[in-house]
Amino acid sequence: MKLAILSRSPRIYSTQRLKTAAQERGHSVRVLDTLRFSIDLAGDEPDLQYRGKQLSHYDAVLPRIGASITFYGMAVVRQFEQMDVYTPNTSNGIANSRDKLRAIQILSRHNIGIPATTFVRDRADVLPAIERVGGSPVVIKLLEGTQGIGVILAPDVKVAEAVIETLQSTRQNVLIQRFVAESKGQDIRAFVVGDRVVAAMRRKASGDEFRSNLHRGGTSEVVHLDPEFERVAVQSAQIMGLRVAGVDMLESEDGPLVMEVNSSPGLEGIETATDLDIAGAIVDYIANQVAFPELDIRQRLTVSTGYGVAELQVGQKSDLVGKAIGDTGLRERDITVLTLTRGTTVIPNPRGVRELEVDDRLLCFGRLESMRDLVPERKRRRARPKIKPLPHDD
Ligand SMILES: Nc1ncnc2c1ncn2[C@@H]1O[C@H](COP(=O)(O)OP(=O)(O)O)[C@@H](O)[C@H]1O
Ligand SMILES: [Mg+2]
The missing domain is CATH 3.30.70.1450 (Regulator of K+ conductance, C-terminal domain)
Incomplete structure (x- = not known):
């Protein structure tokens, strides 16, 4: 197949590994800079220009879109979709993954555990919201943070209120989320390719940090996932519209809780931790799927x-x-x-x-x-049972 890897960083580990994996398998592969595409809507058919010239034919595209260019990157991927070029991650999937609120809203109706979360705007609604998710300490998250930046643990309600107010005053939207204390600064990163988890690691936060991101100094170890964690990871990725995804889950007393689903998950940490050829698995999966481009x-x-x-x-x-x-x-x-x-x-x-x-x-x-007359009657809303008090409340 002829594969285009969309990336602004041809030299970083993930891009290099994907390119090499494709070459080793005899595919023709090029790394193309996402920001050098022009989207052409003037002609009869959807088309793309790259560095000022008409783009040649590609069978598949693998988007590796950084958070800072989400909007443009999604537009480029969407254009490939219009041209019937296969992509494992759709533009919609990428959009879903880039906004933590949007992601868990979509997941919440399916049989997927998520940490109790609320989203409020008015000051008067902040306190009741914190209580609804179980009281302090409470996690506050920027909707579009990544690598642990924008995830804050507020020890008490006063601090939480102050943080939320400060962020909102700079026009940042924030989520209020139950602090899953029993996960003890650890989480699971499951790497999903297609309909299976190809690798998984447990990440541990360093020192008294609660965020386990490798970018925040977290360490990792290979982990064998329970079937329930596997099911939740694969289904979360699929519901979001992603066939290559890094699913972050907390290990709570009630099983896996999905925090977020990443659409351009890094390869270095997980390949090093597990010693598995994940780049190869991604390329093989794409080669197998090129005949089935996205179709709404x-x-x-x-x-x-x-x-x-x-x-x-x-x-x-x-x-x-x-x-x-x-x-x-x-x-x-x-x-x-x-x-x-x-x-x-x-x-x-x-x-x-x-x-x-x-x-x-x-x-x-x-x-x-x-x-x-076969569609079920609209369900009536039931009053929700109260969230059980957290262990640190008593
Ligand atoms: N509700 C929570 N309870 C406990 N720890 C959390 C919670 N939410 C996030 N964390 C910790 O913070 C890290 C970063 O959160 P995450 O939502 O994945 O944001 P990011 O996009 O910045 O990685 C997680 O990997 C986890 O270790
Ligand atoms: Mg994360």
């Missing part, structure tokens, strides 16, 4: 008016219970079942003989009118 299924499908996608739920009283999909009459009503979700398992393209059970969820494509 909703955008394409809904071009046919009156048709769309919907998720149907098999309720307790539904007459679908116990029936084989082929006998439900869905197909006759112009509805195709794309996937069946049962608990945490997803069955793609379920066969007609598969029998439906209570609580199954069916992702369908079909006539909206036929699906209307």
Whole structure:
């Protein structure tokens, strides 16, 4: 394949390793400076110029977009998507990963643990927000921080209020998050490629620091992940729209809590800690996927008016219970079942003989009118149980 690595730093470890891994496998590879692209929307078809000349054909692109050029980098990746060039990380995925609030908002509806978090603007809402996540000490985070910069542990409510007020006065948005004290300055970085974790390490903060980022002096050791940590890491990356991702998780009493998902995770720390060829795994994965460039299924499908996608739920009283999909009459009503979700398992393209059970969820494509009365009633909001008090409260 012909691969373009988008990077502003051709000489750093990660870029070098990716380039070498591609060359070793006989691929043609170039490192292109993300900021030297021009996006051309004048012609008949989406196109890109590089250093003033029309870009030649590439089969795949691997974006390594630094936080300081997120906006431009995303635009370049989005343009490659319009040109049907495969990218493991979509522009949307990168956008999701760059904003910690956006990331955990998206993850929060799925079966993925996240630290209790709130986002408030008005001064009057700050104190109740801190209480809601379990009181002090409390973590305050800039939405767009990286490498541990912009993550603060406030020992008491007064300091927390002062920090939040100061940051907000300089127009910075902040998250208020429960301090997961039991993780003791450690976290897990799981490196996801495609649908598996290819490497994982546990990072430990140095001294009395609570942030375990390697950039903050943290140390790392190889770790064998529990299946639950693996599932959470892979699903988080996929939900975000990332096929190459570094998922940061805390080890809490209730299992993995995802803090963030990084879309340009560094290779040096994790390759050194684990002695694994992660660059090779990334290149192999991309080579395997080039035939399947990003496609916005909703955008394409809904071009046919009156048709769309919907998720149907098999309720307790539904007459679908116990029936084989082929006998439900869905197909006759112009509805195709794309996937069946049962608990945490997803069955793609379920066969007609598969029998439906209570609580199954069916992702369908079909006539909206036929699906209307099968869509579950809007759920009523329940009052939330209180967060249990933290051990250091008593
Ligand atoms: N809620 C929390 N409880 C305990 N430690 C945390 C919490 N949030 C972050 N940390 C620590 O701070 C580090 C940096 O936080 P993270 O959200 O990953 O931001 P960054 O993008 O700067 O890496 C984490 O790796 C972890 O060690
Ligand atoms: Mg992090």
